[in-house]
Amino acid sequence: MNRREFIKSVGAAGVFTLLGTIHLYGSKEPVGAALKEGDKNAGQAGHIGLKGPFDVAFDSAENLVVSDPPSYRVVRFDPSNRETGSFGGAGSQVGNFNFPKGLAVDPDGLTYVVDSNNCRVQVFSPDGKVTTVLGSVGSIGGSFATPQGVFIDGKGRTLIADTRNHRIQIFQGGTVVAIIGEFGDDKDQFRLPTACVATPDGEIVVLDSKHGQVKVFGADTKFKHSFGGVGKNPGQLNLPQGMALDTSGRVWVADTGNHRIQEFTLDGKLLSTAGKEGPGPQEFKSPTGIACRKEKIYVADNGNKRIQILSKS
Secondary structure, X not given: OOHHHHOEEOOOOOEEEEEEEEOOEOOOOOHHHXXXXXXXXXXOOOOOOOOOOOEEEEOOOOOEEEEEHHHOXXXXXXXXXXXXXXXXXXXXXXXXXXOEEEEEEOOOOOEEEEEHHHOEEEEEOOOOOEEEEEOOEOOOOOOEOOOOEEEEOOOOOEEEEEHHHOEEEEEEOOEEEEEEOOEOOOOOOEOOEEXXXXXXXXXXXXXXXXXXXXXXXXXXXXXXEEEEOEOOOOOOEOOOOEEXXXXXXXXXEEEHHHOEEEXXXXXXXXXXXXXXXXXXXXXXXXXXXXXXXXXXXXXXXXXXXXXXXXXXX
């Protein structure tokens, strides 16, 4: 397939170009030569690969960091999209994971990993050593029930989507300083929130997956407005799992159940949508994580066991 075939008009506005993919086995070759299942080198020492990538982020060295729950690891790719290593492993001991999901990296290069089924967040140094563990299983403040998303805001606070406790917890220096939401159907309540981000102005944006909504709270944690709604039409969402803000303040959502990504303004105007269900270029199967970096959009195409790298013009 040539490059011209990678380009298509999508959604309300915009054209997306596929720049590359990182496949099931992320090789130490450029992205276009990534190993696929069944290749003779697949699974050899040093090729950890991706069995079902969930979230994506970037560290201080511009490495792409990917959580891969089925392999119980976090895998790193350098700026040339070559796999450079991983950390983790199955287990409940410190440094191990039981389905790692959400990722965030702070300005000091520390990587925050939501160790979902162990109901905690582990913080790793650039060399893969654990520096901090936040939380344990439970429902009181500071404990979690299968958390999923994490975000570091401009004040150095850690925002965590405490999914099955139906709330967002905000930590500062290892201590809970605020809790947003609870189980329910009111405008300021959640059903399985999966991701959260904060704007430079301190507004907190929450992806409320069962309600199919993006909910915006002020810096004072008071509800302001929401957009979306359950459905498959443009602007609607079906069990969305991931969300990111770009440098222009636009909200990007991994619309998981609709097998697409959507781009909104913070006040809820739909700007573009891309993708449909399938294994081809710019097609997705249950995308879960999304990151924006230097005009590129990185999507954890979970069901297709790959990362797709897109550029919007």
